[in-house]
Amino acid sequence: MVIELVHRIKEDTQSWFSQNLKGDRWIWAVCIFLMLWSIPVVYSASVKDAYRERQGNTEYYLIKHSLLCLSALVIMYFVHRVPYIKFARFSRLSVWISVPLLLFAAFNGKVVNDAARWIEIPLIGQRFQPSEFAKVALITHLSLVLAKHIKGRWSPRELLTEPVLLVGIVCGLIFPSNVSTAVLLAGVCILLMYVGKVPVRYLFLTGLALAFFATVTVVLRTTQRSGTAQSRVQTFFNPDTVVYQSRQSYMAMARGGIRGEGVAKSRQRRFLPEPQKDFIFAITVEEYGTLGGLALMLLFLTLLYRGLKAIDVTKRPFGGLLSAGLTFSIVFQALTAMAVTVGLLPVTGQTLPLFSQGGTSMWFTGLAVGMMLSISRGEFDEKNI
Incomplete structure (x- = not known):
């Protein structure tokens, strides 16, 4: 009796998982x-x-x-x-929503450890980090843009506006308060662009755009974490420290x-x-x-x-x-x-x-x-x- 009950519970559990937990x-x-x-x-x-x-x-x-x-x-x-293709419909909007959120966090965000990375949600008191939202939004939209041009049919205007400018703006806004996140996100985006058959010269342009927007945001928003990042790199390469x-x-x-x-x-x-x-x-x-x-x-x-x-x-x-x-x-x-x-x-x-x-x-x-x-x-x- 007990054995039958255990087998039934096992079968019901497996059935529920197979019906409700799809995917890998x-x-x-x-x-x-x-x-x-x-x-x-x-x-x-x-x-x-x-x-x-x-x-x-x-x-x-x-x-x-x-x-x-x-x-x-x-x-x-x-x-x-949710069918993943539905996320494509909101990808561009999500990226452009992330831009003012990143700007707000940079200038009026909650400062923790000398970095304004957070926006505090009213009433519940939970801090929200817009760079996390920006990462998912940018990767989703960049994947969509690259998929539409997977056969390499790019015009210079399309390359400069969507991949190059977009990646440069988002990563540049993240850079002053969270250098490592900006560098990691930029690396993922450049790797995706390479896989998506973007011409190599435009990968270099993306790097220049990243450097430009990072410099602008650092100048506008008093270095924040850039000084900390510099000191950590110097210490890392100093064998005595x-x-x-x-x-x-x-x-x-x-x-x-x-x-x-x-x-x-x-x-x-x-x-x-x-x-x-x-x-x-x-x-x-x-x-x-x-x-x-x-x-x-x-x-x-x-x-x-x-x-x-x-x-x-x-x-x-x-x-x-x-x-x-x-x-x-x-x-x-x-x-x-x-x-x-x-x-x-x-x-x-x-x-x-x-x-x-x-x-x-x-x-x-x-x-x-x-x-x-x-x-x-x-x-x-x-x-x-």
């Missing part, structure tokens, strides 16, 4: 596992902030991060049920060894700045060891492979470019955060997508993954976009 099952599995694993890690890493800001209420960050993970899953679920964050990160990973100190047994979380955000990979290695760090890296590499695998499913230019762009954006950010932690890159402030604490990043990464899942369904025709 590996992408679903990787993202769900990342978020579930992140909950105990964020809970452990946020202990210092809990005692400093919440009078020792450690459950606050546990509940908050769990709800953010749940909300990201809900976003993924509803977005993946190690920044405080990196020193604490190395100590955390050294303590972890092969198997780690154990769940929620990190010691360096008391000294490492932003352990639940920028340096959560160091806490993961300390608690779960080198094996845990390798497992986390393998999860993101699996996501990279499955995201690019969706190109074979769609067999259409827009879906393929969009899946590639969103996948590159997520995985490159993750690899950058890991590289910073182990000392291969200067300190950037990049977080681990779907793993670090953070509301805006979690939501828009969920949106991006939902779009990837919609593409991986391979059920839609692009003739009408």
Whole structure:
């Protein structure tokens, strides 16, 4: 009787998943596992902030991060049920909406750590980072523009207005307050343009446009983080100097060894700045060891492979470019955060997508993954976009 009940529950569960969770099952599995694993890690890493800001209420960050993970899953679920071709209709509007949002954040945004990256949402008090919205919007619209010209039929005016000027404006507006995000987004866009057969000389023009708009926004808005970025790069190339964050990160990973100190047994979380955000990979290695760090890296590499695998499913230019762009954006950010932690890159402030604490990043990464899942369904025709 009990065995029959277990089999029935198993069959009903499998039936529900097959009917409701469409798309690449590996992408679903990787993202769900990342978020579930992140909950105990964020809970452990946020202990210092809990005692400093919440009078020792450690459950606050546990509940908050769990709800953010749940909300990201809900976003993924509803977005993946939408035919991805519908996002093309709103891509241009979304990009141009992101421009005034980025301008508002630059001049009137909420300043945290000397950078005005956030807009505070009234009533709920949640901070919103417009650069996260701009990333998804720009990659979506750029994929659409490139898909329409995939056979290389470009006019100089089309090249200068859509890919070159658009990428330059958005990345240039992000640059003063978040240098690393602007550089990563520009890299993804240039890579997409190369894949989309944009002539090489226009890739150089895109680079010049990025430099121009970045310079203009820095001049207009008193450097903000550009000075910090410069000092970090100089320190990185100075062999006699190690920044405080990196020193604490190395100590955390050294303590972890092969198997780690154990769940929620990190010691360096008391000294490492932003352990639940920028340096959560160091806490993961300390608690779960080198094996845990390798497992986390393998999860993101699996996501990279499955995201690019969706190109074979769609067999259409827009879906393929969009899946590639969103996948590159997520995985490159993750690899950058890991590289910073182990000392291969200067300190950037990049977080681990779907793993670090953070509301805006979690939501828009969920949106991006939902779009990837919609593409991986391979059920839609692009003739009408």
